[in-house]
């Protein structure tokens with residue numbers, strides 16, 4: 628490897644839970660800071676980075692619906708949770724000296740920009756990190772689908788999915804000792820084996836847009852930058 632990044636423009640997908648760190652709810656400031664530093668080292672490689680953050684550390688629509696709420700109403704609450712996470716990540720990135728814009732799929736003029744594709748592209752061309760908040764802006768969707776959608780709209784070269792482990796396994800490696808990690812998978816293998824990576828809508832959209840998905844361990848410091856150089860361990864879906 629000559630240390631050069633394999634991709635020029637990528638979308639990083641973070642689940643809300645990734646921001647909890649050792650906690651069970653909300654945001655852990657050290658974890659957010661570490662992720663900001665990792666994003667910074669990829670930006671320093673000359674890569675254009677945009678980010679989609681989930682909201683599961685604060686609120687999930689399905690949970691609200693299970694407790695008797697109207698599903699769409701609960702999903703809007705979930706989308707608001709992603710905006711809080713996006714603002715927290717913007718803060719951490721700016722403290723690290725990285726120019727960052729938040730664009731929300733649900734306009735919130737006092738807090739951030741509305742999602743405007745061409746404007747987001749321009750920010751990226753200027754080297755700014757763009758965080759896409761509020762998912763797709765529609766209930767009944769997930770931030771995984773939002774990640775595939777925005778990556779396609781931004782003409783990204785890959786989706787980088789940061790998770791708790793080093794890629795996609797045949798079973799949960801935290802529970803099954805001999806679970807096998809896949810180096811590569813096809814989109815159809817992920818769908819037909821129902822592997823828990825991203826939901827089916829996101830995988831289908833990535834497949835249609837020919838967007839590789841690189842699944843790596845978000846909590847291993849420097850893993851994002853290593854994945855950009857093609858250095859594992861990770862799983863690539865293509």
Ligand code: UDP
Pocket residue numbers: 641642643644680681682683684686687688689701702703704705706708709761762763764765766767768769770771773
């Ligand atoms: N959500 C939604 N539409 C979207 C994206 C998200 O309604 O386009 C809602 C949904 O209720 C979801 C919540 O926002 O449960 C948080 O997003 P997600 O579960 O994808 O977060 P993650 O699992 O990545 O933390």
